[in-house]
Amino acid sequence: MPALATTHSLNDYLKLPIARYREQLKQGNAQSIEVSYTHRSKPYQYSIQLTKTSCNYGGHRYWWLCPKCYQRTSTLYCAGLYVCRHCIGANYGSQLQQPIDRLFNRADAIRQRLGWQSGIAHGIGTKPKGMHHSTYDRLVNEHDRLTSKIWQSTLDKLGCTS
Template sequence: MGGIGSGRHWQFGGDTTDDYRSIDIRWLKREGLLDSGISRRITWSRGGEVTGSINIQSEPGRVILDYRHRDHGGEWQPERYPVYLDTTPCHIGGVRHWFLCPARGCGRRVAILYGGAIFACRHCYRLAYQSQREQIHDRLTRKADRIRDRLGWEPGCLNGWGPKPKGMHWKTFERLVEEHDAYVDAGCAMFEARYGET
């Protein structure tokens, strides 16, 4: 079996950062999860359904990742390992936090780790950003789908509107619907211009 980045997906250029769960150190900092002694379970969801979870425990100079994974429908395997942290000074004071990629032989300073068997940087998994592999109309459709996910609507811009999420302010809802519709209209116009009949 191959290691990180092996397999057909990379050979055919299929995997992007959007295909993987991720942990962003900037989000951890904002949530206070880098303070020593803090432990918290975080989850990922899509369309309102939880798709994964991980426990993050903060210690001086590192975080401990604790989760389970399985390869291709096999048995669940527990994983627990440290990811060391680094800081760099900011020009206007303070420091910026970084993960040191835990993949063997890497150690690259990164803000985001992507999950597979282990959490590692996008370079170790050889991931491109979604925007590097898509047409402009695809990018607009993806932005519309992100708004649909935030609103709890069914994915796919041709599925029409859904209801306003409970607890969301009407002003926020109306702004998001307006952004969604602008992305859909622009994406459809570009798709038609490119593939439509002449």
């Protein structure tokens, strides 16, 4: 009988994004959110502490404080109790593992090979003379993939209430 896989991706766990409570949090000065649910036929009911930070352009945003390690996080994962991704000990999806700086660096490395000006804000350039079409297509696809990840990460950081 094959051994059970011991590594899990974060996608295997139920998620609780703070954004789900955005409307409720707009009402007042909440310091915690009470959750109640059933996990593996066991009922859970408790409060999760919150913290908030100011946004650059006014307003503020709320974060969970992980009930286990009290780190600030925007998403908790269900392991019976809801905890942060560090506490759940899962392998992060490769997407979560990559800090945005690394995405920028990889995009720039591709831009360099293509002879494009560095920085994704400069948009896309043309195919360099002498480069094979398939190589060019592959690099452009990879560049597109990195660019959309970068935008996605940027948008994720804009979850402010006002």
